Amino acid sequence: MSPTEVSVAVMRVTLLRPVPAGTASVTRIFLEPGRSAQPPAARKGPALLGSRIFVTGSPDPDTCLRDAGPADTPTAPMNPPMKTPSIPAAAAPFRTFLAVVSAGLLAAGVTMAAESAKVPPLLDDYSDARLNRLGLERLLINDAAAGSRSQATQKCDQGVLSVTGELVPGRGVPAFISCVSLLAPEGKPKDLTGYTGVRLKVKLIKGLLCVQVGTAVITNFDYHTGVPIAGKRGEFQEVRVPFKDMKRAWSEQTPLNAKSVTSVNLVSFGIAKDAFAYEVDEIGFY
Incomplete structure (x- = not known):
């Protein structure tokens, strides 16, 4: 057949x-x-x-x-960015990045009910080389499906995650690498209404990095994303990204539905060929 x-x-x-x-x-x-x-x-x-x-x-x-x-x-x-350019011309370039980044990331079925078990405040302390604190494997997603050729590696050493790589945009599309942490097996949604946002201890070394939260209620891959993380490079800093401040790239702006969270993603992106690197000591919720 x-x-x-x-x-x-x-x-x-x-x-x-x-x-x-x-x-x-x-x-x-x-x-x-x-x-x-x-x-x-x-x-x-x-x-x-x-x-x-x-x-x-x-x-x-x-x-x-x-x-x-x-x-x-x-x-x-x-409303696919790869087939129908629908982002307003006046939108900031950062939102254009997110349109392509979101299209490449994890999607989950929208008919599933969120699991009632409470998610602990610490999602990952990188004490395990492969699994987060929920026992789920970390995923490193590249941009090949969007037409770019970025590559990256991740490793854990003494409780610190190091991600390094090179962004290689395709013709007419930006480049991205996303480090994805699932909250439940098979991307089932979890209820995070008891939390205000995402918290992480991160060291920016090179390139841009932002926090993205995937939810099951978003059906066009345009997930809520924070602005690029600011701060001094080369030093660990605690960063807090409120759910209420996260925005979608090309869709109508709606509040992030904390009852249906499927993943927390760390996204590196750019429009020109360039190296990037960062380290994370821990990530969770507050």
Whole structure:
């Protein structure tokens, strides 16, 4: 049977397994950099949409993606920056960055109810080389799906996360690298109404860095993002980014829905080829 194509927001994905009859859309997408698409391991039974799908492919046996690209006939409602430039001309360049950055980051199904278990104030102290304090793997997402060629590495040493890399914009698009911390397995939303915002201890070394919060109620990838972190470079500083001050890039401005938070993302970005680096001692909520 031939592969099945489905449109999901700004991405067109081609599945290696047939879509079950009556299934309308993929409910969940995870992005993972640095791996080429591979055929899934043989197993019995059809793959169900809503299972784990990596946009750049994965050796995971549940992977059913063959390739991905901008949707030619996107499903409504949608406002994709890669296909329809809809950001007002007067908008600040920073908002243009966010339009592309948001399009590349994690999306979660909007029909899921937020989990009731309270999220602890400390999301990650980087004491584990691979997992945050919630036991979830950190993700480092690049901009390949948006047409750029940025690369980065992350490592943990003595409780400090170091992220270094190079931003390489594609033709007509900015570059970004995002370090993503999920709050629950498979990107399920969590209720953070007991908190005011994101808190982190960070050392800026080179380049721009901002905090972004993903929520399940945002369906066009235009997640709420803070302004670039300011302050003296080369020294650790505590930064607090209130939820109420975070803005969306091209969509109508709405308050961040703290009842449906899926991830906290640290995003480096730029319009010219350049190196970037930063370190994080801890990140959480206040």
